[in-house]
Amino acid sequence: MDPSSTSTPPIPPPDETKPQDLSTSISRFRLDRVLNQEATEKSILILERQPFPSSSSEDDNAAIRNIISRISDVRTLGENDVYRWFLGSTSPSTTTPTPEKTKHPIPLPPDLKINLIIPCTAAHIRKYSPQRYRLVRETPDVYRRLVRPFVEKKRAEGRLNWVWNILEGRTEQDDVLLREEGGDEGFIVLPDLNWDRTTLSTLHLLALPLRRDLFSLRDLTKAHLPWLRHMRSRILDAVTGLYPSLERDEVLLYFHYQPTYHHLHIHVTHVNLLQQPSNGTQAIGKAFGFDQLLAQLESMGGGDDAGMMDVEIAFVLGEESELWGEVFSGLKVLEEGR
Amino acid sequence: MDPSSTSTPPIPPPDETKPQDLSTSISRFRLDRVLNQEATEKSILILERQPFPSSSSEDDNAAIRNIISRISDVRTLGENDVYRWFLGSTSPSTTTPTPEKTKHPIPLPPDLKINLIIPCTAAHIRKYSPQRYRLVRETPDVYRRLVRPFVEKKRAEGRLNWVWNILEGRTEQDDVLLREEGGDEGFIVLPDLNWDRTTLSTLHLLALPLRRDLFSLRDLTKAHLPWLRHMRSRILDAVTGLYPSLERDEVLLYFHYQPTYHHLHIHVTHVNLLQQPSNGTQAIGKAFGFDQLLAQLESMGGGDDAGMMDVEIAFVLGEESELWGEVFSGLKVLEEGR
Numbered sequence: 115m116d117p118s119s120t121s122t123p124p125i126p127p128p129d130e131t132k133p134q135d136l137s138t139s140i141s142r143f144r145l146d147r148v149l150n151q152e153a154t155e156k157s158i159l160i161l162e163r164q165p166f167p168s169s170s171s172e173d174d175n176a177a178i179r180n181i182i183s184r185i186s187d188v189r190t191l192g193e194n195d196v197y198r199w200f201l202g203s204t205s206p207s208t209t210t211p212t213p214e215k216t217k218h219p220i221p222l223p224p225d226l227k228i229n230l231i232i233p234c235t236a237a238h239i240r241k242y243s244p245q246r247y248r249l250v251r252e253t254p255d256v257y258r259r260l261v262r263p264f265v266e267k268k269r270a271e272g273r274l275n276w277v278w279n280i281l282e283g284r285t286e287q288d289d290v291l292l293r294e295e296g297g298d299e300g301f302i303v304l305p306d307l308n309w310d311r312t313t314l315s316t317l318h319l320l321a322l323p324l325r326r327d328l329f330s331l332r333d334l335t336k337a338h339l340p341w342l343r344h345m346r347s348r349i350l351d352a353v354t355g356l357y358p359s360l361e362r363d364e365v366l367l368y369f370h371y372q373p374t375y376h377h378l379h380i381h382v383t384h385v386n387l388l389q390q391p392s393n394g395t396q397a398i399g400k401a402f403g404f405d406q407l408l409a410q411l412e413s414m415g416g417g418d419d420a421g422m423m424d425v426e427i428a429f430v431l432g433e434e435s436e437l438w439g440e441v442f443s444g445l446k447v448l449e450e451g452r
Numbered sequence: 453m454d455p456s457s458t459s460t461p462p463i464p465p466p467d468e469t470k471p472q473d474l475s476t477s478i479s480r481f482r483l484d485r486v487l488n489q490e491a492t493e494k495s496i497l498i499l500e501r502q503p504f505p506s507s508s509s510e511d512d513n514a515a516i517r518n519i520i521s522r523i524s525d526v527r528t529l530g531e532n533d534v535y536r537w538f539l540g541s542t543s544p545s546t547t548t549p550t551p552e553k554t555k556h557p558i559p560l561p562p563d564l565k566i567n568l569i570i571p572c573t574a575a576h577i578r579k580y581s582p583q584r585y586r587l588v589r590e591t592p593d594v595y596r597r598l599v600r601p602f603v604e605k606k607r608a609e610g611r612l613n614w615v616w617n618i619l620e621g622r623t624e625q626d627d628v629l630l631r632e633e634g635g636d637e638g639f640i641v642l643p644d645l646n647w648d649r650t651t652l653s654t655l656h657l658l659a660l661p662l663r664r665d666l667f668s669l670r671d672l673t674k675a676h677l678p679w680l681r682h683m684r685s686r687i688l689d690a691v692t693g694l695y696p697s698l699e700r701d702e703v704l705l706y707f708h709y710q711p712t713y714h715h716l717h718i719h720v721t722h723v724n725l726l727q728q729p730s731n732g733t734q735a736i737g738k739a740f741g742f743d744q745l746l747a748q749l750e751s752m753g754g755g756d757d758a759g760m761m762d763v764e765i766a767f768v769l770g771e772e773s774e775l776w777g778e779v780f781s782g783l784k785v786l787e788e789g790r
Contacts, residue, residue: 157570158580159520163501164539164563177561182497184543184560201502204563205522205543222522223515225502225542225563232495242496247723248701251743363586363784366768368736385585385768388735397726397734398706398741405589405766406736406744413763415753425751428743430704430723446701 163225187224200228245432249399250442252427257332260441265329265376268436277377280304281324291319292352299341300324303352303382314357317365319382321349328378331369331402335421336411346404349382360384367404368396371429372437380404399430501563525562538566583770587737588780590765595670598779603667603714606774615715618642619662629657630690637679638662641690641720652695657720659687659705666716669707669740673759674749684742687720698722705742706734709767710775718742737768 166181167174184204191199201224231238252261279285281302292303301323305311309318323345328334334342350362366385373379381401388396395401407422414420431438504519505512522542529537539562569576590599617623619640630641639661643649647656661683666672672680688700704723711717719739726734733739745760752758769776 157568158572158576160567160569160580161504161519162565162567163504164561164565166499166501167561180560181499204560222518222542223502223505227500227502229498229500230495231498234496238496242498246702247726248699249704249723249743250701361586363588364584366587366737385587385737388585388737388768396736398736398739398744399704399723399726399734401736403736403766405587405764409763409765410748410751413748413752413758415751420751425747426743427747428741430726 185226185228188228189224196231196233198230198232200230202226202228240434243434245434247430247432248438248442248446249428250431250438250445252429254424254426256441256445257423257427260445261437262329262332264437264440269329269376274375274377277322277375278326281322281326291356292348294348295324298325299344301345301348303349306381314360315384315386317353317357317360317382317384318387319353321345321367321380321382323378326377329376330373330378331371331407332422332427333378334407334411335419335423336414336416337418338421339408339411342404342408342411345380346408349380353382366396369402369404369407370395370400371402371427372431399428402427523564523566526566527562534569534571536568536570538568540564540566578772581772583772585768585770586776586780586784587766588769588776588783590767592762592764594779594783595761595765598783599775600667600670602775602778607667607714612713612715615660615713616664619660619664629694630686632683632686633662636663637682639683639686641687644719652698653722653724655691655695655698655703655720655722656725657691659683659718659720661716664715667714668711668716669709669745670760670765671716672745672749673757673761674752674754675756676759677746677749680742680746680749683718684746687718691720704734707740707742707745708733708738709740709765710769737766740765 167177181204185202188200188202191201193199203222203224204226205222276285280287280290286304289304290302291305294300294302301321303319303321306318306320309316346367349367350365353365354360354362364385366383366388368381368383369379370381383396410425411421414424416424431442433439433443505515519542523540526538526540529539531537541560541562542564543560614623618625618628624642627642628640629643632638632640639659641657641659644656644658647654684705687705688703691703692698692700702723704721704726706719706721707717708719721734748763749759752762754762769780771777771781
């Protein structure tokens with residue numbers, strides 16, 4: 115393409131740019147528009163926020179201290195119990211702009227989301243501290259003899275009372291987007307706590323069966339296939355009905371294994387969530403695709419009672435998790451002793 | 453816990469803090485240390501970098517223009533062909549600090565990674581433009597009749613020559629970490645292009661079989677199970693041998709489906725990668741766990757020739773991908789016409 119064919123080449127073509135001048139290309143990059151499909155663009159500038167320094171060296175600690183000391187324009191977003199949320203800026207809007215930039219002084223948007231937990235407990239510190247992660251292979255035997263009893267103990271401690279409250283209509287009923295009655299086949303759909311209930315591209319709902327005997331995907335068998343297919347279809351009906359700009363093939367359903375709580379539940383999200391930075395909750399080793407599960411059950415040998423109880427499942431566990439502490443850390447010691 | 457039990461409570465306990473004073477808590481937060489396991493912490497400050505404004509509104513464009521105009525302290529990292537990499541800061545180190553901060557003037561670490569592509573092509577623009585993603589369900593029939601011929605056409609175009617060069621020892625031989633000879637069972641292991649070859653927590657290697665008849669996990673059958681288990685074991689031996697601080701249960705193996713290129717290859721990464729922000733390449737809908745695949749083959753009905761060719765696989769496709777354009781967009785039109 116002839117460089118002279120556009121009136122304002124944003125920066126000189128590369129052969130005119132000496133290596134030592136490269137840095138100046140950045141400041142001379144002029145924004146035409148945020149990238150879109152038009153073919154008139156001549157160069158692309160990709161900006162990525164860098165992670166914070168995170169070693170515990172003196173230099174990194176000093177850098178973090180410096181960043182904190184410079185935080186300005188703090189705006190409160192909300193608070194709940196010991197948790198508080200703010201927006202803020204590392205780059206104060208009072209920065210004196212250079213002369214040629216004074217014509218249109220536009221404040222920088224906040225570049226920090228700030229969460230403050232005060233006072234915090236040892237459990238908070240554990241949750242936010244780096245921990246070592248392990249890939250464990252849960253065989254059918256390990257599940258039956260060690261993990262199932264662990265899960266039953268947790269359920270007996272009343273940890274699922276908040277779920278029973280929702281299923282029985284005592285709490286969060288205004289949130290229920292779909293309630294399908296029907297005994298063993300009934301289920302409800304409601305927003306996940308982490309969704310802002312507004313941004314469609316980060317849509318995150320949960321579907322919970324009304325029956326209480328399914329602890330996790332481990333309890334699903336070939337006999338459940340017709341119900342699972344029906345549930346998928348009804349969830350997609352409901353979601354595309356509620357959000358008409360969303361199409362059926364833009365909705366992703368998955369489980370967690372191990373889940374955070376042991377009443378079977380299905381995560382229902384926008385497929386675009388996969389493309390965004392996340393904390394790994396949709397990564398293999400933690401997430402188990404709903405379609406993947408159906409395919410595995412469909413191709414499985416055996417009769418109607420064959421199911422996920424009979425297969426090995428590998429997943430990632432943090433060493434601070436109860437399941438690591440109570441089951442898999444011991445198994446690792448045994449294995450290494452062999 | 454008694455707040456007076458530590459000598460320097462970082463900020464007043466919450467009941468002394470009026471809601472309108474919350475923002476000041478941030479600037480008064482004093483860094484004791486970057487979070488670690490010690491139980492003397494009294495509050496937790498979580499800083500998250502905010503995403504850049506990304507709508508194409510005038511305000512957002514102005515904000516982006518402003519961010520670009522303020523980039524300073526640009527340092528060149530490297531260049532290759534049309535690609536150039538820099539580090540830079542949105543917050544200039546020339547910012548005048550407030551008086552009490554002048555004692556220890558410490559520069560902020562760069563908070564931006566900058567990539568510049570110049571000149572760029574229409575393909576570059578397409579790659580970096582937002583695209584719509586779709587969850588497609590590839591049935592065995594669709595694979596055999598449409599996807600397999602598509603893949604064969606791509607292979608015939610010579611797209612895998614760079615792979616044959618590696619397998620035959622013509623290129624990248626210095627990079628090969630493990631070469632296991634043995635006809636149909638042989639394979640090599642080498643670093644993924646995106647790994648810096650240094651940071652263990654982001655370890656990313658690739659294992660490539662020497663045989664050329666396996667296009668993707670679709671070609672794996674129950675007959676391959678002993679070889680797959682042997683390969684997993686040898687890969688784990690090699691990786692933990694090369695990086696002795698890494699244990700076997702800290703290594704995650706997975707495939708991509710659909711893969712970027714159609715010679716079977718296994719991604720070998722540190723499990724911690726799952727916990728980090730990523731571009732979704734380890735998310736379900738794109739990644740397929742190696743252990744998951746083994747479990748599915750093991751539990752599958754049928755004889756040695758039963759395999760992944762016989763199951764439905766759901767995955768996420770961008771509308772700008774060739775496979776969407778040549779196969780699945782047409783299928784969607786057909787389905788909607790029914």
